[in-house]
Every structure is written in structure tokens, then in C-alpha cells.
Amino acid sequence: MTTNPAERLVDLLDLEQIEVNIFRGRSPHESLQRVFGGQVAGQALVAAGRTTEGDRPVHSLHAYFLRPGRPGVPIVYQVERVRDGRSFTTRRVTAVQQGRTIFNLTASFHQPEEAAFEHQLPPRLDFPDPESLPTVVDEIREHLGELPEALERMARRQPFDIRYVDRLRWTAEEVKEADPRSAVWMRAVGPLGDDQLVHTCALAYASDMTLLDAVRIPVEPLWGPRTFDIASLDHAMWFHRPFRADEWFLYDQESPIATGARGLARGRIYDRAGNLLVSVVQEGLFRRLAS
Template structure:
């Protein structure tokens, strides 16, 4: 399976081992900890597999509790909290080697006609994604060639990511920079037609670049990092149907960073400027070399 999009769909295809209990693969990676978006996406799949009827996910709230180990399967235990006339609630606990590493609560809502509708316009007028270089192209342009580690990552990367403001490489480029970032993203190949797969794939992607906004005023986004960072908690609200294999704009900002923690907010739009998803995440930031980096999962 050479297509990264196909590998992502396969990663989200959990094995049901008992009623309300599912097992997900955790690929052997060079990362220190399991990628948080993977755990959140798989947990949401487990929750969705226990619901009936046409009830898409409308929100999720999650806590990353312990670091997951790459290469070790993760078991997802689903609690059927509520099955109401309009809403369904599920609570998922992710367990690896007998220890809880992640908790998620997801709510599903039967579609209904609203009495009114409004949304704020997008904050930025972003250029079209096709006019922007890929991350790999930007790295090649700056370094002259793609380093081997980035080439391996590019081959496995299930999403095409294009930075609206280009990458920042030097201290001068981040001088006086606001804690904001925006990227165009889409899966690198078709993801099929199951709406739950698209929702879980976008959940995976939502953890890839969000904490960039926290780092922008502190250090260049690419090159040697001065901080180890990890996701602490993650919340999402899904407003409209979408496909994760079509372009979406992820506008990100960080209103505050203090006490070793940084808060980031994200708004995800389609190419027509319709707000699809709202995201909030808090991350832990510590200088490399400090002990006690016991937070759960790594971001991208």
C-alpha cells in the first residue's frame, strides 16, 4: 500500500474485538510518542462505529493523558453514554499496554433544519492552494535538496500542506511576527465516500499544524527546534459536511502562551469561505533537555 491516503484509511479501519471494544494499529515510527491526531482519529472511529442512523459528529472533547508508544496496538473502549432522540453521546478510553493514554467524549447530532444561520467571514483572503508551493518544494528551494529524513516523511505524509505565509527560516523573519499561521490542506488521494472516514481524517489533520501558531513569535517553524511540544487537550466542533480529500483552509492563531502552555485556535474553511470546523487545542512547551516531559503525544 504505497499511497499515503490509502494508508490513512487503513489506519482508521479499526478491528472490532468485542462489543464496544476496538483495536487500532500504531505504526512503528521514528517519533518519540504516538502522533496525537492518530489517536484522536481512531478514537472517533470507535465512537462512530457504535452509533446508528444518520447522526454525524458535531463535537469532540479529548485529553491526552500519557505518551503512546509507536508500534504497539491501542485498544479503544467505548461507553454508550446516551442515545437520545436527537443526540448520541459516546465516551472512549484508549488503552495501551494496560495504561490509559487518552480520553475522548464525542457527540453526534441528527441533522435538522435550523431557524436561522450566520457566520463571520474568514479573517484572511488566502491565495489559491495551487499557486503555493508544497512544504517539500519550499525546503528544496531553501536548502537546494530535500534532506533524507524529510524525503521519508514526505513519502508517508497523508496530507498535502501548503503554508499561506511561506515558511520562516531565520530569526529575522520571525521578528515582530504575530502568533498566527494559515495552511491549505487536503488528503493526497481519495478517501472514499464514508463521511465518518472524512471526519476522522480531518481530526487527524487538525493536530498537524495547529501549535505552529504558538511557536511563530519564538522560533522559525523549520529547522532545529528549541522546544519539545506535546498536545494536552483538543476540542472540535463540526458545523457543515465536508470532504477531507478536497482543499480546506486551516486558519490558526494563539491568543496566549504562559506557564509552559500555549493555547491555539483554528478555523477550517472550504474554498468558498464557508466555515466547516472550529478547533481549540492547548499544548505543553519545554526547552529541549528539560526533564519531566511526560505529556502524552507529539504534534506534527
């Protein structure tokens, strides 16, 4: 039985091929109302990657979350081979659960080429090293004394070590003073192997874990009682450079706008040297919970 959370993540991303273009993914039994969106995105990207040939890494994905998935129920991923060109490969993936489409993803793969030129804006701030920061679990324990049972279970199964660059805010006064920004250091809690597709799909999984924090930060404590029901609506990623998801990466996140019950968040993922690895954009739905 796999007990290491990183190994469980790799196992979760190891889909069963049931036809040439059809794959089946597990959906763990969780005490959640819906399947975690990062899981569906990561598994769909695995399905797309399994139908490509040659050394063509993913360079972008665009996805829509259409319906909430049910935990504990397998998800079938149907891949359409849209294009196999000399430089680019395009795949469209439909995720189906109990006969209903819950998710759509289009992914593009690019044959590596020598760059005619390169440039990059530097990170917006000089961030502290991850080793100097407490884990999110330690921060919550410091504030609450001990973790609630649900959080304790989640912490044991968490495949990523998450460390917030700014201390978590716990009071209404602290929240009101906050800008809609959040930054975290992350890495898988154990080795993920050497398959670049696994690292790409693992990072797709991780990219959905904290991105909408930036929308919530000026509204409510991130780890306090929720006042909103939150659902991811769509998700887009651009992969600029190779990386390992089991090495520290910085996820710098901001929300330029929240209106009409929707909040937009943008993320930039850097390695420790400040190289931009991935760009992310996501929109989420925020509906106030009934009191």
C-alpha cells in the same frame, strides 16, 4: 501492500472490532518519540462512530492526551455508550496501550435538523488559492537544497498536501517580526472514499498536524532545529457543515496566549467558498530542550 499515503490513512482508521464496544487500532512503526496525537484522536472517533446507529454525524469532540503512546504498539479503544437520545448520541472513548490509559475522548453526534436561522463571521482575510502556493516539501527543498533523510521519509508517508499561505520563516529576524498566526491549505493526497465518518476522522487527524504552529511562529522557525519539546494536552473540535477531507480546505490558526509552559491555539477550517466547516481549539505543552 498499500503504498498511497491516503490509502494508508484510510487503512489506519479501519479499526478491528474485538468486542461489542472494544476496538483495536494499529500504531505504525515511526521514528518518533510518541504516537502522533491526530492518529489517536482519529481512531478514537472511529471507535465512537462505529457504535452509533442511523445518520448522525459528529458535531463535537473533546479530548485529553494523558500519556505518550508508543509507536508500533497496538492501541485498544474502549467505548462507553453514555447516551442515545432522540436527537443526540454521546460516546466516551478510552484509549489503552500496554494496560495504561493514554487518551480520553468524548464525542457527540447530532441528528441533522433544519436550521431556524444561520449566520457566520467571514474569514479574516482573502487567502490565495492553494494552486498558487508551493507545497511545504518544495519550500523546504528550496531553502535547504535537499531534504534531510528523516524529512524525506516523512514526506513520502504524509497523507496530506500542506501549503502554507505565508512563506516559511528561516531566520531569527523573520521570526521576531511574526504574529502568532499561521494558515495552511490542506487536502488528502488521494481519494478517501464516500464514508463521511472517514472524512471526519481524517480531518481530526489533520487538525493536530499544524495547529500548534501558531504558538511557535514568533519563537523559532517551524522547520528548523527544535528548541522546545512539544506535546498536545487537549483538543476540542466542533463540526458545523459536511465536508470532504480530500478536497482543499483552509486551516486558519492563531495563538491568543502562551504562558506557564503552555500555549493555546485556535483554528477555523473553511472550504474554498469561505464556508466555516470546523472550529478547533488545542493547548500544548512547550518545554525548552536541554542544551
